[in-house]
Amino acid sequence: MKAFGTVHKYGDNVDTDVIIPARYLNTTDHKELAAHCMEDIDPDFVKKVKEGDIIVANMNFGCGSSREHAPIAIKASGISCVIASTFARIFYRNAINTALPILECDEAAKKIDDGDQVEIDFDTGVITNKTKNETYQAQPFPEFIKEIINAGGLLNSLKK
Amino acid sequence: MGMTMTQKILAAHAGLEKVEAGQLIKCKLDMVLGNDVTTPVAIKEFQKAGFNTVFDKTKISMVMDHFTPNKDIKAAGQCKLCRDFANEKGIVNYFDVGDMGIEHALLPEKGLVAPGELVIGADSHTCTYGALGAFSTGVGSTDMAAGMATGEAWFKVPSAIKFNITGKLNEWVSGKDVILHIIGMIGVDGALYKSMEFVGDGIKNLSMDDRLAMANMAIEAGAKNGIFIVDEITKAYVSDKVNREYKVYEPDADAKYDAVYDIDLSKIKSTVAFPHLPENTRTIDEVGEVKIDQVVIGSCTNGRMEDLQVAAKILKGKHVAKNVRCIVIPATQKIYMQAMKEGLLEIFINAGCAVSTPTCGPCLGGHMGILAAGERAVATTNRNFVGRMGHPESEVYLASPAIAAASAITGKISDVSEVL
């Protein structure tokens, strides 16, 4: 499993309220959620994001409420992976359970800049920054986490 | 390199000899918990995925506590959905109005959690059971659905912060003050993703109710779980509640900790968290003049027997200040009954308090004591976020039952010495 795309870079403590504002929580429609993704932190995000793009952020990405709408909105907007120094723990769980690939890698989070072209190999955990000609090592997913993501989420992976 | 208490429990439930911080593992669950807010979502997910049966009828707990006795039609519908599902699937530990309590007070009391066990709950304060030396943590509704179906959940093994507890608490100072002090010190993300492990020879001076209040608020420091070493007090607590075998885990002597803090209990003062974050703490002597409109004594943090006993000692023969509403909510039916037998309810009512059947009620701004714009409450609860107890312009000050009771009498945030 690989991902390749352009990076959208954010700072510390990107909370679930800016990822998907509470005013849009009256729907669970993925497309509608995606239409408002990151609206309160980056109003142009929806216009500039392309299928396969990558979000990179610093500390505590996804803090705040436990809403599963946040990873759903990011995934539905076309993002193929979120890399951050650290994730808030309920967001981390919710992302994997809703099949949004995420990687914790402090070095990558620090060195990658907005607009860089980045490739991720999920099998090895190697993150390659094509723009800067650098590589960073994240912990690869174990087999069963890969299965959850490939199946499209935790409950899909359990379906008989 | 050795393992922490948490890592040992996770390893045992994953069938592994050893785990390390950061590792992703799959564990067997001893208990899966949900309440009347989170369970309906999980039930829908469970059904959508096509599951018919639950993994174990005895290892799922459903507690109708947030908006019960049903606050409105929507709450009634949520509970009905849970009740029908529980009946259909034969869920043994389904607790409804009349025999329920606030989930995190109820499960330990019913013997549904034992030392060394692994519990997930679709409620962030599931971390409370760490007081018993169990690993317990809050998850989302999807996790609850999968847990009910398979009896398993995945975890990222946390690193840990060690709190080395020594000494003994002064009179009127409680576990609540200790945890508020710690959160004030390390901040609301001070233990992000980590375990908070409480060890040291001062633990023996903390009652079970003190420990439950402390573990309850681990999440308020961002922690994945809080956990206490198991001692004679823990064993005595579970002896008449748990009749299955359980295992006691101790941290390895060479376990690796990200940080170590020494906490001398004798130095802790009564502590109050100002709006709107639990880390905005001040000791009682730094509070100044803060007039209040309401006092709430209850919740999964401080609605237990000792909490009510302390409050009653202070309120006995006194009266709640004019223009202050004091609401006392025993956390479970058993505590309610015991408080009645001990004459505590009479003390509260004579003092002008309202006493209620168990419910989360005002703790999450649900019902039974909502604040108007500009109003202030002192509460023994665990969160003082914007709008937590009602209007976004209301304020919640978190404190111990002793400070709450004293404040009810004076009408402003007060130390016990001001009323006794």
Ligand code: SF4
């Ligand atoms: S008492 Fe408050 S914190 Fe505890 S479970 Fe109920 S709503 Fe949550």
